Amino acid sequence: MSVRGTAAVVGVAELKPTRWTDNVSTIDLFTQVGLAAIADAGLELSDIDGLVAHPMAGVPMLVPSTLIESMGLRCSFASTVDLGGATGAAMVWRAAAAIAAGQANAVLCVTAARRQRRIEAPGPKRPSGSGGVGGKDTSAWAEFEVPYGNVGANIGYAMIAQRYLHEHRATPEQLAKIAVHQRDNACVNPDAWFYGERITVDDVLNSPMVADPLHLLEIVMPSGGGAALVVVSPELARKLDRPKAWLLGAGECTTHKTITYAPSLMDTAIKPAADRAFAQAGVTRDQIGLASLYDCYTITVLVTLEEAGFCVRGGGGRFVEEHDLRFNGDFPLNTHGGQLSFSQPGLAGGMSHVTEAVRQVQQRGGERQVKDLSFAFVNGNGGIMSEECALILGVEP
Amino acid sequence: MSHPRPGRASVVTRPFWEATAEGRFLIQRCGACHKAAFYPRPACPHCGSAELGWEDACGAATVHTFSIARRPTHPKFTGDEPYVVAIVELAEGPHVTTNIVECDPDDVWIGMPVELVFDEVGDDGYALALFRPT
Ligand SMILES: [Zn+2]
Numbered sequence: 001m002s003v004r005g006t007a008a009v010v011g012v013a014e015l016k017p018t019r020w021t022d023n024v025s026t027i028d029l030f031t032q033v034g035l036a037a038i039a040d041a042g043l044e045l046s047d048i049d050g051l052v053a054h055p056m057a058g059v060p061m062l063v064p065s066t067l068i069e070s071m072g073l074r075c076s077f078a079s080t081v082d083l084g085g086a087t088g089a090a091m092v093w094r095a096a097a098a099i100a101a102g103q104a105n106a107v108l109c110v111t112a113a114r115r116q117r118r119i120e121a122p123g124p125k126r127p128s129g130s131g132g133v134g135g136k137d138t139s140a141w142a143e144f145e146v147p148y149g150n151v152g153a154n155i156g157y158a159m160i161a162q163r164y165l166h167e168h169r170a171t172p173e174q175l176a177k178i179a180v181h182q183r184d185n186a187c188v189n190p191d192a193w194f195y196g197e198r199i200t201v202d203d204v205l206n207s208p209m210v211a212d213p214l215h216l217l218e219i220v221m222p223s224g225g226g227a228a229l230v231v232v233s234p235e236l237a238r239k240l241d242r243p244k245a246w247l248l249g250a251g252e253c254t255t256h257k258t259i260t261y262a263p264s265l266m267d268t269a270i271k272p273a274a275d276r277a278f279a280q281a282g283v284t285r286d287q288i289g290l291a292s293l294y295d296c297y298t299i300t301v302l303v304t305l306e307e308a309g310f311c312v313r314g315g316g317g318r319f320v321e322e323h324d325l326r327f328n329g330d331f332p333l334n335t336h337g338g339q340l341s342f343s344q345p346g347l348a349g350g351m352s353h354v355t356e357a358v359r360q361v362q363q364r365g366g367e368r369q370v371k372d373l374s375f376a377f378v379n380g381n382g383g384i385m386s387e388e389c390a391l392i393l394g395v396e397p
Numbered sequence: 398m399s400h401p402r403p404g405r406a407s408v409v410t411r412p413f414w415e416a417t418a419e420g421r422f423l424i425q426r427c428g429a430c431h432k433a434a435f436y437p438r439p440a441c442p443h444c445g446s447a448e449l450g451w452e453d454a455c456g457a458a459t460v461h462t463f464s465i466a467r468r469p470t471h472p473k474f475t476g477d478e479p480y481v482v483a484i485v486e487l488a489e490g491p492h493v494t495t496n497i498v499e500c501d502p503d504d505v506w507i508g509m510p511v512e513l514v515f516d517e518v519g520d521d522g523y524a525l526a527l528f529r530p531t
Contacts (some may be wrong), residue, residue, distance in 0.1 A: 143403040143410055144436045147525050148482060149470040150408050158464035166462070166507040208418045212465040259485045260494045261436075265462060 002280040003254055005397050007096035008237035008244040009358045011041025011230035016191045017343040021114040021224035025334050026056050029112035033226035033348075041230040042177040042242050043106060048230070050077035050098055050107030058114075060300070068112070077104040083254070086383025087111060088227065088351030089389040093250035095231035102280045105233050110388050112226030113346020145258055153296060154219060156259045156384035158211035161299040165213060170317030172213070175298040176204035178333075179217050181325035182295065183342060186337025187366040188327065193223060193343035207344045218298040218340070225345025227355045243362035248283060248375070249392035251276025259384040269388040270307035272381060277390035281375075285309050288392075289373040290360050291331065292353040292379035295338040304379050308390065327368040335368050336361060350380050354391065361393045398480060398496065400516070400525050401473045410437045412451060417524040420515050422454040424491055435491035456513035458485040458528055461492060465502045479507050485528055499529035 013036030015029065030053060038048060051073060053063045064078035077098040079089045082274040088111050095107035137146075145151065164170065183199045187191035199217060208218040237244050253269035256262045278285070285308075293304045302316040308332075311319035323331040336342050339349045357366055357376040378391040405431035406414045413436070416423045425434045427441035427460040440447045469475045470482065485503070487517050490527035498514065511528040518524045 013529050021492050029460050138407075144404065145494050146471065147400045147403050147479065148494050148496050149466060151470045154468075155466055155470050157460040158481070162464055162507065163462035209465075209467050211467060211470075214464075258494070260492050299416060314427075317444075336421075352427075365524050 003096045004248050004251045007231045008246045009229050010242045011037045011178040011357045012355045013037035013228050015226040017223035017345045018227040026114045029226040033228045036109040037228035044282035046104050048108050049106030050152050051075045052079050052109045054087050083387040085350035086380035086382040086387040086389040087347045087381050088354045088390050089380030099233045107231045109229040111348040111351040113222035137220050149232045154211045157297045158214045160199040168314035174317035174320045176201040178298045178301045179204050183341045184326050185335050186341030189336050192337040194341045220296050220339045220344040223343035223345045227348040243359035243394040246360040246397045248394045249277035249281030252389045253385045272389040273388040274308040277392050281392040287375050288377045291333045292357040292375040317384050318393050332370045398477045413437045414523040418518050423451045426452045426489050433489045457488040459513050460488045460509040483504045495528050497529045
């Protein structure tokens with residue numbers, strides 16, 4: 001069994017990220033970007049019979065029905081995915097699986113995030129709870145991580161980076177080059193947050209150290225936004241006179257929540273996910289014309305290049321140094337700028353790696369179109385390298 | 398440093414937290430596969446057995462990895478930066494999140510031998526397990 005031939009992505013839409021989304025609800029953003037993706041697919045509301053969304057602050061439960069009601073849909077398949085940054089990629093193969101199981105024909109996969117300015121409410125301050133940040137969290141995280149400040153992604157990825165640099169050789173310049181070339185890509189993407197703002201390796205290395213060894217310009221900036229796509233059956237895909245991105249392979253692996261309890265900081269869940277996706281697709285690494293790799297930090301890209309099999313373990317630094325990672329280079333990487341330059345609109349940040357791969361495979365990359373592209377590899381990464389999902393998309397089924 | 402508190406311990410984790418007041422760091426040992434585990438769980442994460450017993454960790458550990466937080470990772474740590482957040486490997490095997498204290502953050506290195514030191518028992522009756530260079 002394989003996902004190959006089960007589905008194609010035909011419609012895609014994305015909101016331009018914004019620093020703040022004052023007075024807009026997440027459901028409004030979901031609805032807006034979801035409708036845009038349906039229109040892009042050339043479909044009507046009544047054609048959509050599947051919906052995959054995600055839980056979020058403000059709507060922690062009953063997300064699908066809330067959204068189905070808001071958009072005016074009627075669905076025979078409705079679900080959420082809760083895999084952090086891997087959510088977008090994970091939605092795609094779940095949609096394909098629902099189609100293959102005969103439960104749906106056209107599935108809308110939608111991600112969105114609002115970003116509210118923090119406004120101090122008048123009146124007495126609410127107590128922050130006994131555990132502070134983890135006060136309402138009843139998982140082990142509140143008891144065994146929060147008291148020591150192992151909170152947020154920066155410190156977790158910084159600890160991965162420190163261990164990587166202890167075991168392997170990579171220079172700060174090599175890591176910085178990832179951010180620089182992705183910024184060059186963002187400079188041909190008007191929707192990217194940092195469009196038009198080129199940076200150099202020195203800029204990255206001179207930016208403030210946030211958590212050793214991570215500099216500010218090696219870290220994503222949060223934003224508000226949304227991204228959506230429509231996954232359809234092969235029959236419907238062929239009927240539609242639209243460019244398609246065929247789903248050829250998928251793989252997923254989850255091993256831990258907190259990095260402390262990861263089976264290994266170096267043997268990540270990226271590898272089994274990628275290996276399964278490549279095996280399903282029957283495609284080799286050297287056939288991949290675009291790598292769309294989750295990039296919350298530069299170290300995430302470096303580790304993913306190795307773990308997904310594009311270079312050997314420990315060879316990521318040299319690989320980055322030897323290749324041109326720009327859209328017109330010899331190893332196009334994150335041609336939309338990656339989240340490092342596009343910004344990270346919540347889970348729509350992870351989805352941006354999928355939407356860009358879809359656009360590129362559809363040959364709709366515009367000025368930044370990768371030439372002669374047949375296959376794209378996507379990696380979604382959630383938590384602190386906790387949840388990994390790999391996809392391979394192709395021009396032909 | 399004024400640490401955030403661990404919140405309300407569960408039935409499973411309470412023995413661990415209560416032991417911290419006596420200066421003891423408890424890990425779990427599986428009666429079926431004999432492997433050690435941390436943090437306290439209702440069943441062994443290695444084999445699924447519920448046959449878990451408590452055991453005192455000896456307190457010796459090595460730094461598995463760490464980072465220096467140059468910006469606070471929690472509001473309670475505001476003003477304490479730079480401080481070290483680390484994963485240490487206990488002599489018994491399990492990995493534990495902690496802070497490396499009683500040394501300059503820039504002097505911490507991976508593989509550094511460290512030892513357990515508890516901070517003061519808080520109002521909640523629990524002490525936090527920190528580590529310092531041996
Ligand atoms: Zn066991």
